[in-house]
Amino acid sequence: MKLKRVLALSMAAVLTLSMVGCGSGSNESTAVNTNEEAAQVPAEATDDAAEETATGEKAAVDGLNYVDIVLGESYTDITTTIKWISHRTDLIESGAMDTYIEKFNEMYPNITVEVEGVTNYADDALLRLTSGDWGDIMMIPAVDKNLLSEYFVPYGDLDSMKEVVRFVDQWMYDNTVYGVASTGNAQGIVYNKAVFEKAGITAIPKTPEEFIAALQAIKDKTDAIPLYTNYAAGWTMGAWDAYINGSATGSGKYMNQELLHTKDPFKDYGDDTHAYAVYKILYDAVANGLTEEDYTTTDWEGCKGMINGGQIGCMVLGSWAYSQMVDAGENGDDIGYMSFPITVNGKQYASAGPDYNYGINVNASNDNKAAAMVFVKWMTEESGFAFNEGGVPIDMDGEYPELYSAFEGIEFVADEPAVAGEEDILNELNAESELNINSGGDTKVQAIIEHAANGDKTFDEIMNEWNEAWTGAQETAGVEVTN
Amino acid sequence: MSAASSQVVQAKQKRPFYFLKWAKSRKGQQTIIIVAFMFIPLLLLFTFTYFPFAEMFKFSFYKMKYIGPRKFVGLDNYIQVFKRDDCFGALKLSFYYIGGAMVQLVIALYLATMLSFKVKGGNIFKGFMFFPYLISGIAIGFIFKFFYTRGFVFDTVLQWCGFELENLPYWLKDQRINNISLVATSVWRYFGQNMVLFIGAIMSVDAELYEAAELDGANKFQQFRFIILPSIKTIVTLNVILSITGSLSAFEPPYVITSGANGTGTYFVIMNDIAHVSQKVGLASSMAIVLLFIIFVATVLQKLFFKYVMRDEEDENKRAGFRREKSLVRYRKKRGA
Structure with a gap:
């Protein structure tokens, strides 16, 4: 017993000590590592120690590439x-x-x-x-x-x-x-092929109007809920933010570089692109009664079986959700994945990112x-x-899985990192404006549904509020606004 | 005796002070224990209540996130709390919860009175009605999420009673009634606990009083009105104050059932959102301080109100006693004369 206690104590002491080591700086922890390795592999100890000093060069010298x-x-x-x-x-x-x-x-x-x-x-x-x-x-x-x-x-x-x-x-x-x-995720829409077929939709919608028309057709010709919002889960609403970058603009620079400096990014660009078009799809779908009756009691776990069984037409979720919907019931073959219905200058894009x-x-x-x-x-x-x-293949020559069959001719756009020195600005603007784009801003998207359902605010009014909040945040943060 | 006298001598001679010796002596131990009993609770209270509160008060003057630099902004945060319409708009929802609290107290008082008389299976009823209080608030949230879902439990029960589904509202979607739905869950949860408190108080009423009242021909309602209610006045007052303060800081039902969306975000839910999603810690802190003052004011007002109500009755009694004594004196004088 006593021995055990002593052992446990010394273990704890060693653990805390090593933690202290990491806290004080990564240099130290790497140093500790070399020592450990030296003990384990004496022959290579000198090599390793040398390597510590110039890792990058060494790799290049070795030709490890x-x-x-x-x-x-x-x-x-x-x-x-x-x-x-x-x-x-x-x-x-x-x-x-x-x-x-x-x-x-x-x-x-x-x-x-x-x-x-x-x-x-x-x-x-x-x-x-x-x-x-x-x-x-x-x-x-x-x-x-x-x-x-x-x-x-x-x-x-x-x-x-x-x-x-x-x-x-x-x-x-x-x-x-x-x-x-290891793999890549793309942003699109999970849908039930059988429901779309039954509604007589042959071509996958490419623009917001076509998409709303398709939802209307599902409502008219089938019993399925055309678009299930998953309002109650919250995070599923915030997931709409993932479409405003690549999918809606075709530019990998939008999210981390352009959005920061854009004046009124939520304004109507007039060509069914940008954030305005993304959220308008949601607003219009709700306003036209193309979503579930009672959005406040949606059930995330339940929706998987429902789309699998053909009770739901489509849901706006990342490609990671596809396999879950397939596995949720017997009709896995009915589940399909399509790109977000926005066309930028005649070409469709899809936001994508690495796992x-x-x-x-x-x-x-x-x-x-x-x-x-x-x-x-x-x-x-x-x-x-x-x-x-x-997932989206990582190897440039890799094959796309079946679920991307509808993505032919659609370009995947990954977010480019922020310009040096501007890494923190997006976070600051998000917090200041309380829009929290792509960082837990579920309530603002939920509010779109509420206003659409109650008809107490038009979509333009909501977007104007967002623009005001964004502009205010840009002013507070002192960000240069270009256009 | 001799030891005591030698101590006195020592004290008189002002010998150097030995702490260890003193600590071992009876007097030393007494002092140490007294100080420790006083100091340790105070220390805990300070570290876990007053110090964090002071920190929060300090935060409310800064523009800050949890990590990163802080900037002193003076009263800016407070000005914002009063300027933003979501902060005080959310306080309006408290009226729903205050209303609910009143309903809850009336139900609890009614049931407590019933159950404090002889009722068949009274203890089972007490158990059943107290039970919701024992369930965790989060679990209750999930229960009611399904309870209120269209066509689920509540709608089914109402359909049994002859309601048509088309005529029933959407309990959580309709912004006119969704707050009432949420308040109902909180009433359901807490009325049992209130009831048990009331029963406890009613039990302390002398049973002979009921007997006497019955002999005088008082019915049950009159017994309640003139015997029970005056005897449990203190506990009723306490419950009212607690309920109203609780209503101002309602959090669990909206947070779990609707996550504060769809116009059900109470002050606390909004504050939580501002502090944790947007990470405006300074603003959230100042919201907390403002709420604290509102609760202070509400409590003081209630206390004054009850004091006023009660003093009135006591004054009456005092005057009545005074009058009685006076008449007695007069009577004696008469007899004496």
């Missing part, structure tokens, strides 16, 4: 074990992860991959990252971009990476890429770094992971 790796040819002589911590506990439990690794071992039999699933990933990963004890590959959590080089191995420079991989600027700093996405990215431990041994990068490249190009997940 994502683009240059040829799967099946590069680094086949490495025999090592790499450890990967992943957020996909579901895939690890179902054994799907093991299948991927087995396939990988057919090509690289000497590289053993160990996977560890972490349930509370976003928080735990950050702790593990600062403690340094996490293996070789991790899904990059929310770290500051200027710290990327302290934790992760660069995959290569932006220009060369852009050619082969999608969404590279998510974890890019100083033109160097530190993360490769978690693979990052490689900068403190791993050279062999492990190479093995890890080989594995990441294999996961991206050969595993079919993104495809199986119903």
